[in-house]
Amino acid sequence: MAETMMDRREFLKFSAKLAALGALSLNGGFSALAYAATDESTGLRWHKAPCRFCGTGCGVLVGVRDGRVVAVQGDRQAPVNKGLLCAKGYHAGAALYGADRLRYPMIRRNGRLQQATWDEAIDLIADRIIADSKRFAIYGSGQWTIPEGYTAMKFLKGGLGSNEIDPNARLCMASAVVGMITTFGVDEPSGCYDDLDTCDTVVCWGNNWAEMHPVLFSRFIDRKHLGHKIKMIDMATRRTRTTDAADHYIEFQPQTDMVIANAICHELIRRDTYDKEFVRDRVRFLADDKTPIGLEEYKAFLADYDLDSASKLSGVPVQQLSLLADLFSDPNERIVSLWCMGMNQHTRGTAINNLVYNVHLLSGKIGKRGSTPFSLTGQPAACGTCREVGTLAHALPGGRVVNDEAHRRDAERIWNLRPGVINPKPGNHTVAMFKAMMAGDITGMWVQVTNPAQTIPNLTENVLKNNSGFLVVSDVYPTATTQIADVVLPSALWVEKNGMYGNSERRTHQWFKLVDPPGEARDDVWQMFAVAHRMYEKGFEGMTNRDGDFLLTIKDEDGKAVEAWRWEVFKDFNVDKALFEEYRQFTLLKHKDLAPYDEYVRTRGLRWPVVRGSNGNWNETPRRFVEGDDPYVKRGMGIAFYMDKGKENRANVIARPYTPPPEVPDKEYPFWLCTGRVLEHWHTGTMTRRVKQLYNANPRAYVELNPEDARQMGVYTGEKIRIVSRRGNIVLPVSINGRSVPQKGAVFVPFFDETKLINLVTLDAYCPLSKEPDYKKCAVRLEKV
Amino acid sequence: MNRKTKILTVAALYGVMTAVLYVKNIVLAAEPVSLKDILVEEQIDDQNARATLRAFYTAPPVIPHEIVAKNAAECLDCHRDVTRLEDGRVAMATPHPQFSNCMQCHVPGQAQTFDEEQSDWQGLEEPERGDRWFALSPPTVPHRLKLRENCLSCHGPQNPDMTMRTTHPQRTNCLQCHVPNVLAEF
Numbered sequence: 001m002a003e004t005m006m007d008r009r010e011f012l013k014f015s016a017k018l019a020a021l022g023a024l025s026l027n028g029g030f031s032a033l034a035y036a037a038t039d040e041s042t043g044l045r046w047h048k049a050p051c052r053f054c055g056t057g058c059g060v061l062v063g064v065r066d067g068r069v070v071a072v073q074g075d076r077q078a079p080v081n082k083g084l085l086c087a088k089g090y091h092a093g094a095a096l097y098g099a100d101r102l103r104y105p106m107i108r109r110n111g112r113l114q115q116a117t118w119d120e121a122i123d124l125i126a127d128r129i130i131a132d133s134k135r136f137a138i139y140g141s142g143q144w145t146i147p148e149g150y151t152a153m154k155f156l157k158g159g160l161g162s163n164e165i166d167p168n169a170r171l172c173m174a175s176a177v178v179g180m181i182t183t184f185g186v187d188e189p190s191g192c193y194d195d196l197d198t199c200d201t202v203v204c205w206g207n208n209w210a211e212m213h214p215v216l217f218s219r220f221i222d223r224k225h226l227g228h229k230i231k232m233i234d235m236a237t238r239r240t241r242t243t244d245a246a247d248h249y250i251e252f253q254p255q256t257d258m259v260i261a262n263a264i265c266h267e268l269i270r271r272d273t274y275d276k277e278f279v280r281d282r283v284r285f286l287a288d289d290k291t292p293i294g295l296e297e298y299k300a301f302l303a304d305y306d307l308d309s310a311s312k313l314s315g316v317p318v319q320q321l322s323l324l325a326d327l328f329s330d331p332n333e334r335i336v337s338l339w340c341m342g343m344n345q346h347t348r349g350t351a352i353n354n355l356v357y358n359v360h361l362l363s364g365k366i367g368k369r370g371s372t373p374f375s376l377t378g379q380p381a382a383c384g385t386c387r388e389v390g391t392l393a394h395a396l397p398g399g400r401v402v403n404d405e406a407h408r409r410d411a412e413r414i415w416n417l418r419p420g421v422i423n424p425k426p427g428n429h430t431v432a433m434f435k436a437m438m439a440g441d442i443t444g445m446w447v448q449v450t451n452p453a454q455t456i457p458n459l460t461e462n463v464l465k466n467n468s469g470f471l472v473v474s475d476v477y478p479t480a481t482t483q484i485a486d487v488v489l490p491s492a493l494w495v496e497k498n499g500m501y502g503n504s505e506r507r508t509h510q511w512f513k514l515v516d517p518p519g520e521a522r523d524d525v526w527q528m529f530a531v532a533h534r535m536y537e538k539g540f541e542g543m544t545n546r547d548g549d550f551l552l553t554i555k556d557e558d559g560k561a562v563e564a565w566r567w568e569v570f571k572d573f574n575v576d577k578a579l580f581e582e583y584r585q586f587t588l589l590k591h592k593d594l595a596p597y598d599e600y601v602r603t604r605g606l607r608w609p610v611v612r613g614s615n616g617n618w619n620e621t622p623r624r625f626v627e628g629d630d631p632y633v634k635r636g637m638g639i640a641f642y643m644d645k646g647k648e649n650r651a652n653v654i655a656r657p658y659t660p661p662p663e664v665p666d667k668e669y670p671f672w673l674c675t676g677r678v679l680e681h682w683h684t685g686t687m688t689r690r691v692k693q694l695y696n697a698n699p700r701a702y703v704e705l706n707p708e709d710a711r712q713m714g715v716y717t718g719e720k721i722r723i724v725s726r727r728g729n730i731v732l733p734v735s736i737n738g739r740s741v742p743q744k745g746a747v748f749v750p751f752f753d754e755t756k757l758i759n760l761v762t763l764d765a766y767c768p769l770s771k772e773p774d775y776k777k778c779a780v781r782l783e784k785v
Numbered sequence: 786m787n788r789k790t791k792i793l794t795v796a797a798l799y800g801v802m803t804a805v806l807y808v809k810n811i812v813l814a815a816e817p818v819s820l821k822d823i824l825v826e827e828q829i830d831d832q833n834a835r836a837t838l839r840a841f842y843t844a845p846p847v848i849p850h851e852i853v854a855k856n857a858a859e860c861l862d863c864h865r866d867v868t869r870l871e872d873g874r875v876a877m878a879t880p881h882p883q884f885s886n887c888m889q890c891h892v893p894g895q896a897q898t899f900d901e902e903q904s905d906w907q908g909l910e911e912p913e914r915g916d917r918w919f920a921l922s923p924p925t926v927p928h929r930l931k932l933r934e935n936c937l938s939c940h941g942p943q944n945p946d947m948t949m950r951t952t953h954p955q956r957t958n959c960l961q962c963h964v965p966n967v968l969a970e971f
């Protein structure tokens with residue numbers, strides 16, 4: 001430890017000097033190198049960190065005084081946001097100081113949660129896991145830091161020899177992952193945010209980025225002030241703030257995004273305006289079942305999607321479909337397609353992801369400055385932790401999968417496990433995991449950094465009462481999930497611990513702990529270390545490695561083992577660095593190379609693959625698969641999809657037919673229900689609803705109605721109505737012509753409000769490939785109350 | 786009104802205002818107070834009132850009024866330049882019209898339903914007044930300039946908070962005399 005601390009102190013001293021020098025520069029005191037500096041005028045110390053909240057991954061400066069966070073500002077050195085934030089980011093500091101922060105562990109005794117010591121809690125958890133280790137699950141999060149997710153993986157897949165781990169990211173980006181893997185052979189977007197600075201047009205596929213990725217939205221839309229001729233096309237089922245700034249609004253019937261994408265491809269081929277050279281060299285056609293087909297067969301598949309038929313199915317006028325086809329036909333038009341939950345939370349989520357790639361592949365609009373399909377992520381580390389570390393039921397770190405023998409051997413080697421410990425059979429995905437818990441097939445579960453009792457689709461009384469199983473919840477505030485827990489562990493939040501996140505553009509961020517967590521709250525990583533070590537002490541074989549040592553052994557820079565499971569040791573040692581250096585070895589296989597930890601300390605994040613150049617510098621990759629940007633593309637290749645499973649550097653255009661949604665409005669349930677987020681609140685609102693400014697801006701959930709539907713029903717803004725589905729119902733106040741306006745025949749409800757659980761109503765049907773449920777469409781009826 | 790009369794009117798108004806404050810405080814105060822103290826006090830009051838609109842110094846202020854605007858263009862209808870509304874209220878000019886997603890940072894602030902007991906947050910306080918080298922030298926800029934690059938949007942002669950107005954709006958190159966604190970500017 002001593003050594004790391006020294007480095008850090010030296011660095012701080014150095015940066016203070018830089019700050020003084022900064023007086024000479026216009027940019028102010030924060031040098032490009034420094035990650036911390038003191039503000040002479042206020043006595044504040046400012047430190048860099050990524051924002052706590054969304055997948056945009058803005059850089060913030062956290063102002064700390066007397067051991068407390070007192071201010072947050074946008075970091076001008078951060079290439080993502082260049083000094084700007086959104087309301088959530090500015091108020092991230094206040095999210096630490098809700099009066100009801102969890103401050104001590106609690107154990108349920110006689111039906112009530114009662115204060116307990118860490119020792120009691122850890123002992124109880126260790127005993128329960130040992131008692132039924134193969135049926136103990138971990139439910140994690142896209143807000144897990146990279147070291148947190150990595151620890152959970154090693155604990156469960158290495159320690160328990162089980163695969164019962166899945167993250168809440170299953171509910172938000174699983175379709176994006178499977179879409180990417182089926183098209184490109186490897187996960188994560190190849191483009192980057194810089195493309196928003198150079199594109200001519202942005203096409204939003206059901207994506208209200210004005211509220212969900214506000215900083216990216218303004219990064220694009222502010223270009224209008226610079227006189228750039230840019231356009232935005234908003235395809236949606238609801239008019240939003242994005243629509244207000246759009247040049248064209250294309251309203252479609254839910255689920256028919258699939259039809260629109262196929263119609264664009266149909267037109268590109270009919271007009272003969274597709275990029276022939278690119279298609280010849282870089283594309284392969286596959287049928288829905290993945291058997292190779294030729295261009296002719298693909299054409300035949302598209303025959304159903306002529307503009308007239310597509311218009312009929314989707315409700316989009318032919319003229320608007322033509323407009324899209326015109327744009328994608330123009331070889332000089334630089335287009336970025338954006339999407340997030342609208343396409344991912346979809347019963348054909350994987351297929352619609354494939355279809356949008358088809359559009360970009362046929363038109364050659366990929367891998368060029370300003371042209372790329374771009375799947376945005378919701379959570380700050382959905383990419384860094386869930387997708388890269390691979391905290392999924394079927395995965396192992398670095399893009400590996402459990403049912404591949406060689407991949408298992410890799411993990412067993414790096415983790416120094418006894419051969420054969422890793423189980424080849426994938427575990428339950430999220431929806432199945434909760435069903436298994438209800439059925440008693442999973443007997444215990446540890447939930448970290450997420451709130452499933454508010455977010456699992458089709459919540460039932462069963463889930464809410466937790467009638468089965470032993471539930472451990474690590475969190476920072478009381479939530480719907482802590483209410484039903486058997487053990488509640490108080491966690492450190494954001495800058496109360498060291499951390500690393502990875503954002504939507506492959507950028508890995510690092511931050512240091514800046515303030516102490518309140519009361520006895522402790523890091524999630526430490527919690528797992530402590531339980532693992534207790535199991536080891538109790539003689540649980542899984543927690544030993546091949547040499548008989550503790551599985552989660554951490555070594556200092558001299559190679560000496562550190563007793564990281566002891567809090568007094570853990571809190572002064574940079575366990576993150578040790579874990580990250582170990583994890584880094586996993587990242588080479590899929591060419592997602594990460595740099596050493598210290599490179600992330602120095603910078604405002606780096607986009608992988610980060611490869612060392614001949615001059616010794618660690619170079620990031622702005623655009624993947626692009627010669628000149630990506631060191632893995634051979635000279636002369638231009639664009640190469642080098643992770644192609646067919647080893648031809650090609651991407652797959654997959655013929656995915658339109659399939660209707662599993663539940664459509666009918667006589668009894670005549671309205672579509674869509675759910676989603678709002679700008680001011682983060683997911684289930686546990687953090688943001690404890691911040692005055694954010695709470696006041698949007699205190700309670702509501703149901704948005706189309707004005708015509710409201711008139712027909714005879715209801716007004718503020719009046720309460722009941723929303724009823726085949727699964728459940730809730731009562732909400734009506735909002736008409738408020739922030740957003742759904743299309744006729746549809747209603748929208750935000751899910752942030754724990755007092756109004758909309759997931760009692762939603763459907764739990766999911767994409768058969770990604771297992772991601774569809775929160776965006778189900779049929780409901782509205783009743784006056 | 787030509788430029789000269791405008792300046793004169795502003796100067797006269799300012800004079801009247803300080804006189805009123807002076808008399809008001811002399812009458813109310815037990816001990817004699819200086820004009821400077823009174824002005825400082827008023828300034829602090831105004832500053833405190835403004836501070837209630839933010840979570841901490843440098844946080845974007847919330848929107849204190851009902852919102853009818855659907856997008857930035859509509860916000861800027863009133864906030865591009867200072868606008869006097871029919872009911873007498875004054876809409877301040879934004880210092881950063883180059884950003885076009887206003888409600889990305891400025892969220893509605895009218896509903897005051899948050900229970901203050903629920904939070905232990907203590908945000909960074911507003912800065913003190915700017916330093917002067919000696920009594921007559923121009924004060925330094927006490928606050929950051931980030932997102933406040935246009936001085937006159939707050940210090941212009943139209944600001945309803947009179948204590949924020951410059952006494953010399955005819956001088957338009959503010960930073961020529963009032964130097965910013967670069968060390969505070971990250």
Ligand code: SF4
Pocket residue numbers: 051052053054055056057058081084085086087088089090212213214215216
């Ligand atoms: S856009 Fe996302 S990352 Fe950026 S400040 Fe807002 S919530 Fe944070």
